[in-house]
């Protein structure tokens with residue numbers, strides 16, 4: 001069996017794993033990235049979702065030299081409107097105070113392509129596509145990752161293998177989990193009116209519906225919808241003709257971007273959330289969805305994975321400068337301590353937010369409407385929430 005020696009071994013080459021490899025290559029360590037799919041094959045990359053990049057994440061992408069490329073494909077969010085059922089019950093945030101944007105919408109596909117293009121130019125990164133992991137062995141000095149064709153010896157393993165993490169199951173890390181018994185329907189579409197960079201989030205009884213502005217695709221204005229609703233209902237909706245779907249979506253979106261002209265893509269995702277009780281185990285740390293996943297209500301799941309990464313990036317530089325080995329118990333525990341609370345907080349916030357807007361009780365609805373009014377008028381609360389959306393106080 002072929003033996004490969006790398007300081008850091010990353011398992012999972014999705015959005016977080018690939019970005020982890022790219023950013024950590026700047027530490028000078030040798031890195032291997034093991035991905036089970038063939039990421040270069042088109043049929044394996046049918047993710048039509050967009051990601052809302054927060055201002056906080058953008059600053060980190062700028063630091064590691066990726067933002068310039070990503071920005072070419074991004075649509076800035078200039079305004080966020082939160083609508084509780086009807087447009088008469090609206091809360092609005094804008095970007096005038098910080099003179100920056102509230103976020104940026106980019107297609108997942110573009111983001112991944114940009115990162116892989118950069119990864120292939122890095123001499124200290126080896127990418128192993130189409131590779132299946134069998135198991136792990138731990139010696140005092142190394143963690144060994146055995147695949148069907150080769151073994152990687154490294155000081156640190158980073159599990160970035162998503163929600164159903166094989167690595168997490170291998171180490172039997174206990175979880176908090178929540179199944180919402182709902183789905184999120186993700187649709188990209190052309191519409192009549194200019195969105196002027198506005199994002200909308202409607203809160204309906206069965207879940208939120210977000211409309212996110214996308215980059216102009218000449219000659220069309222384009223946006224994406226993320227609609228959370230009962231699983232059975234969305235399964236039926238997925239079977240409808242595009243014509244019927246458009247008429248339902250026009251109604252649900254209350255024509256805020258004008259008439260929907262054409263559906264470009266549609267996909268649905270089962271909604272669950274989880275939080276590992278620990279973000280580490282024997283020379284292994286968990287990052288992104290392998291550590292946590294959330295209800296997409298706040299569009300922060302990937303951004304939080306990027307916050308894990310930013311903290312990891314500085315931690316590795318710190319250990320390197322102090323001449324301390326990465327990957328031992330001390331290192332892994334410090335990584336956990338730096339990241340766990342952020343995830344715990346977001347797990348709770350997204351869950352409670354979902355519940356709060358679902359409630360139909362007239363007294364609670366009145367309280368909610370009163371609350372929206374206070375937030376709209378109170379600059380301090382309004383600023384705190386817009387900073388949260390921007391990922392500034394994540």
Ligand SMILES: Cc1cc2nc3c(=O)[nH]c(=O)nc-3n(C[C@H](O)[C@H](O)[C@H](O)COP(=O)(O)OP(=O)(O)OC[C@H]3O[C@@H](n4cnc5c(N)ncnc54)[C@H](O)[C@@H]3O)c2cc1C
Nearest residue numbers: 012014015016036052161162166288289299300301302303
């Ligand atoms: C509908 C929806 C909308 C969302 N919108 C937003 C948003 O606007 N903003 C935001 O911040 N977040 C958003 N999220 C969350 C975001 O999509 C995820 O947090 C993010 O994609 C997680 O990336 P990841 O790399 O950790 O995991 P994944 O994308 O799941 O990648 C895991 C990778 O590991 C590979 N892998 C799995 N098992 C193995 C194995 N055994 N060996 C090797 N490789 C393996 C997989 O093939 C995959 O490539 C949304 C989520 C949903 C469902």
